[in-house]
Amino acid sequence: MTDAEIRVRRVYDAPSQEDGARVLVDRIWPRGLRKEAARLDEWAKDAAPSTELRTWYGHDPDKFEEFRRRYLAELEQPGPASEAVVGLRAMAANGTMTLLTATRELSISQAAVLAGVLREQA
Numbered sequence: 001m002t003d004a005e006i007r008v009r010r011v012y013d014a015p016s017q018e019d020g021a022r023v024l025v026d027r028i029w030p031r032g033l034r035k036e037a038a039r040l041d042e043w044a045k046d047a048a049p050s051t052e053l054r055t056w057y058g059h060d061p062d063k064f065e066e067f068r069r070r071y072l073a074e075l076e077q078p079g080p081a082s083e084a085v086v087g088l089r090a091m092a093a094n095g096t097m098t099l100l101t102a103t104r105e106l107s108i109s110q111a112a113v114l115a116g117v118l119r120e121q122a
Helices: 051-057 061-076 080-092 110-120
Strands: 006-010 021-024 097-101
Touching: 006 110, 021 080, 051 061, 061 080, 061 110, 080 097, 080 110, 097 110
Parallel strands: 006 097, 021 097
Antiparallel strands: none
């Protein structure tokens, strides 16, 4: 699988024809966004970081590497998160997939970490 097949975008950006399957990977619904406007194929809440990890991280760039390490550990634990990754991997096998998040800084988001996991395991 190539990098172009799993994309990361902000959920607030207008949907694009190139998005393929659109999957929200935030645990909580983005503020001010109507469900119809998001045009999602799936809301993968279980693939998002735990509330505790998300709260601890707070999108602090200085904490990103530790966040990444902890989030990867969460995704590897048996349970809803690892099952969600299996489902996302299956969805990605069908073509382009765009992981969506409300996070402003995509490069330090859970969506970027998750995209890396899906690309590695493809």
